[in-house]
Amino acid sequence: MSIKVINDKCTGCTLCVKVCPFAAIEMSSKKAVIDLDKCTLCGACVDSCKFDAIELKRDSGKTPNLEEYKGIWVFGEQKKGVIQSISYELLGKAQELAKKLKTEVCCVVLGHNIKNNLQELIHRGANKVYVVDSPELENFLDEPYTNVLVNLLRKHRPEIFLCGATFMGRSLISRVAVKLHTGLTADCTGLDIDEKEKFLLQTRPAFGGNIMATILSKNHRPQMATVRHKVFKEAEIDTSRKGEVIVEEVPKTLLASRTKILDIVEEVTSTINIAEANIIVSGGRGMKSPENFEIIEELAKVLGGAVGSSRAAVDAGWMPYSHQVGQTGKTVCPKIYIACGISGQIQHLVGMQSADIIIAINQDSSAPIFTVANYGIVGDLFKVVPLLTAKFKKALNK
């Protein structure tokens, strides 16, 4: 590994001085000079230089000084200042991993006016909460969020960084991993620590859930992974836990964005987002008409669940695409999934077969949905579903 300033190209603009997390660059005779004792070869200056005046050579890309990377970081995803449940789920897992590594758990939150909202992260197990608070970070934007996270990760060097596999997380973390030149594993369903080597074992489904793969990042840090909603249990709240909130300042140049949000539109739906739902009641071609989805909605309401749909029902225009479960829709992982009038094409099964309990209601006893169902009802859903609604209502005292 080596780094140098190409003096002919350096214009003395001082951008690199501002972005260096280690204060390792100074100006001398209007040229940047890198103090190699302070420099960690993190590459922040290389990214910032608009004139390609800093050259960093990596040895086959390995992260140098692996053993200096310590601690587990969790991305604290916030929307409108509210920490999203996925972050609490990650904190639960992070504590388990931290115990095995005998290290600490930190959470990082980016946003605006969020400083007073962070005690719950400590109560849920974060030893430290790093916060960057700035108007530019109020809503998620790929570039400033990436730049700020990369800056903090380079400075604090955690060995593991976990993030939700959400619309925000998947977009953001892919950029962060490339900038840090490290490995990233998407949609892990299992995370563990290798007892001997202390690597993060990242297990995920591939080929539509037909196989599972365990993935390692041996020579790169941080080891990064995303996890979907509801894969791990939320960390318990313990108000006696103590921790530290650390407010970080970053250079303004990191907050620039070439994209801008003009408006945020929340589509009004009576139902819960299916990716986050604990219980999903889904309807398929067997529902026969859009009006019939009412009985599905009623059952979902009694169970406190969300309404899902097969592709057939979406293509027929009975349900909006945002409700579609399956290969070209959403992959869901609820505690209970009730499939009504869904035959169970493999495209649908790959989107829901990791549910804890699957219930199939279908007239055709040979429908493939029954091969994955824990409980099956062979019968007329138009009779069975309303009866279920009534009986659950009674059983749950609603």
Place this chain on the structure above:
Amino acid sequence: MNIIVCIKQVPDTTQVRIDPETNTLIREGVESIINPFDTYAIEEGVRLKEKFGGKTVVLTMGPPQAEAALREAISMGCDEAYLVSDRAFAGSDTLATGYTLAKAIQKIKNFDIILCGKQASDGDTAQVGPGIATQLDIPQVTYVKKIEEADEKSAQVERMTEEGFEIVKTSLPCLFTVVKEINEPRIPSLKGRMKAKKAEIVSWKAIDLDIDEARLGLTGSPTWVSKIFTPPPRPRGEVFEGEPEDVATKLVEALKDRLNS
């Protein structure tokens, strides 16, 4: 307006089965298709060109047979096709793949918009699109469900989120990953198929790109697959048959405790 669409040829995952004795994927007889999400990117690329003029180029990295996917894209209306194929790329993870595709894009040059499907159906990572944008140092908007306006300098799009969508304005060039909702891919016309048959596919090897070999393939990939296994099969469930009243009662009984916990 010049558009580059990045696609991937994938095994049709709905056909993939596991050999129960060897615990490996049975690949024989499994068709190769264009990643379903990429067909929406191709369609959008062709529509943008039809609306604003310019050309739509399709690019893939893969084995030589991935040429078939490029020809299909041409039959749908793409103008030029590039195949990046070399044994040196084998074993690439998303970081190495994003790097290689970014290098190919730098060689193609002159692009305003890069389009990708939101993820590939075999790996499901959704990492390569943002990876390309980062390597090229251009902005990105992921999960785009509508491209509303575009001119030489900027575009306005709708980005899907958990709660609904955001209206995002971006400077160009920019990379978009698109979702199914954005359009309905066309069926290739007979004329399109004829054109695809005759089309010249530009093929590049590693040596043709201005590329750092240490960042390619297995060597350039930080992630390693250490173990592959089949998920345990779901136990055979209980099936209730009979009068609706009875079966509904049985199911509620079976689930009651779980719901109350």
